[in-house]
Structure formats: structure tokens, C-alpha cells
Amino acid sequence: DKESFKKKNSWHLRDLLVVDGKDENKDTAELDLTFERVYKWTASSAPDKNSFVQILWRLSCHYLPKQKPQFVNVPRQLLLKQDSLRNCSDTANNTGLDGSTSPDAPSLDGSLAGDYSAVSVREQRDLQLLMTQCSSAVSNAEAFAQQLAQDLSLLDGANIHSMMASEAQVEALLSMIDAALEEAGKIEGKLDSYDSILLHVKDTIHKMADKTKCIEQSNENNTKLLEELQQVIYELELPIAQEQLLRSAELSNSELLPSIVEAAAALQAVLSAPLPPHLHYMQAVKDQKKKFEKLRARFCQLVSRHLNNLFIHLGNDPGLVPPASNVAAVGGMSNTLPYGSSGAGRVCLPRHSCVHTELEPYTP
Structure with a gap:
């Protein structure tokens, strides 16, 4: 049926970006609506298109006062005047607590529903209770109005007292918040000081660990050095008594000869001691070696001289025997x-x- 239509797609009003009427000075039934892309529409007639554009404009003024879509190539007479637009913007949020539209909101035809605000459910209940209490005086409009004015003054006084009490409570709450902020600042300051102390302690611990490592390394080096020194001293040590025997070298004394031979063996052991190569560069080791080399040279001279004399003495023996000997x-x-x-x-x-x-x- 050509007269029946079926909804295929729908869009939200807030998604509408641009309304393009194609020509501002010429009546045309064509219309472009831009959402996520441009959609081209053709109305049944130019007046229908103008009515549709006007409805879009009024709905945008009411529900989207700050994010209205852009209307281009649209006749100015279709849009509201500036003061009407301001009134629409001022009353854009006049919606009841139950979700109903405020009477001040513009209708589709541009008229205002009235100069009053919708009452809430609680106000309706209080009004019904008041009318029930004053049912006997409903016929007397003046008495009823007086009663309403009196109740209104009482309500105003109660509101004022409530506001004053609320103000005191708000001031107390603000003072408590200020005190809490002050305490929080103190706690934050203490935490900062503790953080700095912990940072200092951390640095101190790292320094102590480094010092402990250095001390351990130093102790290990000292232990190794002491072992090396003990080895050097033990290997290059010659008793003073043996050194004196080698210096004097009384080889003609048969009683001292075994001790002299033992001292010479000790000197030979000292000179041939298996020391590490790097220790030979030490000045003390060089001096000790030089001292023992001189002692060995002196002792060798004494032994050589004594043996030379001994060989000469023994070689001069004539070898004669007594006459009776055969x-x-x-x-x-x-x-x-x-x-x-x-x-x-x-x-x-x-x-x-x-x-x-x-x-x-x-x-x-």
C-alpha cells in the first residue's frame, strides 16, 4: 500500500549534525540530514519539508540548547526569533521529577503551556492533606487563601530555620574538614620526614655494606700478605749462630766442623728457596739474597783456602817408613x-x- 509506511531506521536527535535545506530562497522538497554520513531525503511537498525542519529546530532548542545541529540553507522565517530562542534555552531543563515535560517547555507548535511549574508527588500529597483539613472552608475562597498564606509563612519560617541549622552544620562540617586537612598535612609532613630518615638509613646501610666489603677484602689481603711474609721470612731466615760459624769458618777445629757443614747446608737451602717469581722484585728479598750471596762467597773462599793448604800439607808427606819395616x-x-x-x-x-x-x- 502506498499510503502505509514501515520504519526502517531511527536516529537520536543528539546524533544530528547538519540540516541542509538545499535552497533558502526557493521552495524545494529535497532535504539533507547529516548523521555519521549524509542522508538525502525528499518530502511529499515543500510545506511538509518546512514543517519538518521547524519541528527539528524547536526540538533542538528545547533538548539541545548548547549542542544544536547546524541549520543551513533554511528560510529564516522557519526558525524562532532570538528572544524566543533564549526563552527556549532558559527553560530547557524544566522537566518534572517524574520525567514529565515542564509546562514551560515549548510544544511542537511553538506555544507555551502556562506560567507555572509542575508540583512534585510530595507537594501533591501535602496539598491534598491541606485541602482535606480545610474542606469546610473551601466555599470561602478568601479564608482558604488566608489559610494558605499562613501555612506558606510557616513553611517559609521552617525553611529559614532549616537553612540556618544547615548553615551551622555546614560550618561545623567545614571546620571539621579543615581540621582533618590540617591533621593530614601534619601526617604527610611526618611521613616525609620518616621517608627522608629511611632514605638516609638506606644510604647508610649501603655505605656500611660497602665498608664491610672493603674491610673483608682488606682482611683477606692482609691474611694473604701475612702468609707470604711468613713464607719469605721462613725461607730466607738463617740463624745468627750458623751465620757466625760461616763467617769465621774455623775448619781446622774438628769439633766445630760438623756444625759448619750443617750451617753451609742451611745457607744452600736459603739460597735455593722456591720463592714465587714476583717476590724476587722486593727490595728486602734482594738485600737478603745479596747478603747470603756475599756470605757464601766468603765461606767458599775460606773453604777453598783451607782445602788448598790441606792438600799442600798432605802432598808434602815424604812417605818414609822406619828401617826395620819391611x-x-x-x-x-x-x-x-x-x-x-x-x-x-x-x-x-x-x-x-x-x-x-x-x-x-x-x-x-
Whole structure:
């Protein structure tokens, strides 16, 4: 049926952005409405289009006073005057508590419903109670109006007292809020001071940890250094008594000879001590080594001189034996001379046993 229509799409008024009437000076049935995109419409006639645009304008003035869509290419006579628009904006929020439209709101035809505000449910109930109490004087309009004025004055007084009491309570509440803010400020200041203290404690703990680590490292280094020093001292230490024996080196004294040999072995152990290579660069180690090298050189000279003298002394032995002796000692063994040889002033090889006895203490 051409006269029946079916709703296909719907939009909210607040989503309408632009209303384009196509031509302000020419009557046309075409119309463009811009929502998320532009929709082109064609009314059945130009008056129908103008009525539709006027209704959109009035509804926008009432419900969207600050976010009205933009009307372009629309005749000015279709839009309300500036003062009517201001009245529409002033009364845009006049809606009842129950969701009903205020009588001051403009209707679709532009007329105002009245110069009064709708009463709430509580006011209706109070008014009905008042009319019930004054039912006997309803016929007397003057008495009824007087009663209303009296009740109104009582209500005004009650409202004033309520406002004054509320003002005192508000002042008390504000003072309590100020006190709470002051206490909160004090607490915040204390928290800031505690935070700074904790930050200082944190820094102190970090410093103490670093110092503790340094102390532990220092103790470990000192322990290792002490061990190295003890090793150096133990390896490069020669008793003073043995040092004096090596300096004097009385090799002719048979009683001191074992002690001198022992001191020489100790000196050799000190000079060949297995020290780490880096310790040889220490001045103290160099001085000690130099001292013992000099002592060894001196002792070697004394031993060399003594052995040289001893070899000379033993080499000067003539090897003569008594005349009655018929025996010659050769290498510690007795040999009988041939029969019939002369026995007086007889020359024979010296005994090696005495030389061996003299040189045996010097064996390593």
C-alpha cells in the first residue's frame, strides 16, 4: 500500500549534525540530514519539508540548547526569533521529577503551556492533606487563601530555620574538614620526614655494606700478605749462630766442623728457596739474597783456602817408613819388599787412609 509506511531506521536527535535545506530562497522538497554520513531525503511537498525542519529546530532548542545541529540553507522565517530562542534555552531543563515535560517547555507548535511549574508527588500529597483539613472552608475562597498564606509563612519560617541549622552544620562540617586537612598535612609532613630518615638509613646501610666489603677484602689481603711474609721470612731466615760459624769458618777445629757443614747446608737451602717469581722484585728479598750471596762467597773462599793448604800439607808427606819395616802401604794395603833389597831409608808410597780420614768430613 502506498499510503502505509514501515520504519526502517531511527536516529537520536543528539546524533544530528547538519540540516541542509538545499535552497533558502526557493521552495524545494529535497532535504539533507547529516548523521555519521549524509542522508538525502525528499518530502511529499515543500510545506511538509518546512514543517519538518521547524519541528527539528524547536526540538533542538528545547533538548539541545548548547549542542544544536547546524541549520543551513533554511528560510529564516522557519526558525524562532532570538528572544524566543533564549526563552527556549532558559527553560530547557524544566522537566518534572517524574520525567514529565515542564509546562514551560515549548510544544511542537511553538506555544507555551502556562506560567507555572509542575508540583512534585510530595507537594501533591501535602496539598491534598491541606485541602482535606480545610474542606469546610473551601466555599470561602478568601479564608482558604488566608489559610494558605499562613501555612506558606510557616513553611517559609521552617525553611529559614532549616537553612540556618544547615548553615551551622555546614560550618561545623567545614571546620571539621579543615581540621582533618590540617591533621593530614601534619601526617604527610611526618611521613616525609620518616621517608627522608629511611632514605638516609638506606644510604647508610649501603655505605656500611660497602665498608664491610672493603674491610673483608682488606682482611683477606692482609691474611694473604701475612702468609707470604711468613713464607719469605721462613725461607730466607738463617740463624745468627750458623751465620757466625760461616763467617769465621774455623775448619781446622774438628769439633766445630760438623756444625759448619750443617750451617753451609742451611745457607744452600736459603739460597735455593722456591720463592714465587714476583717476590724476587722486593727490595728486602734482594738485600737478603745479596747478603747470603756475599756470605757464601766468603765461606767458599775460606773453604777453598783451607782445602788448598790441606792438600799442600798432605802432598808434602815424604812417605818414609822406619828401617826395620819391611812393609809399604799402598792404598791402605801392606806390600812386602823383595827379598835381598836393602831395608834402611827405604822409600814407599804414603798411606791413603790418613788422607781419606782428613778429607772425609768435607764430603757433602
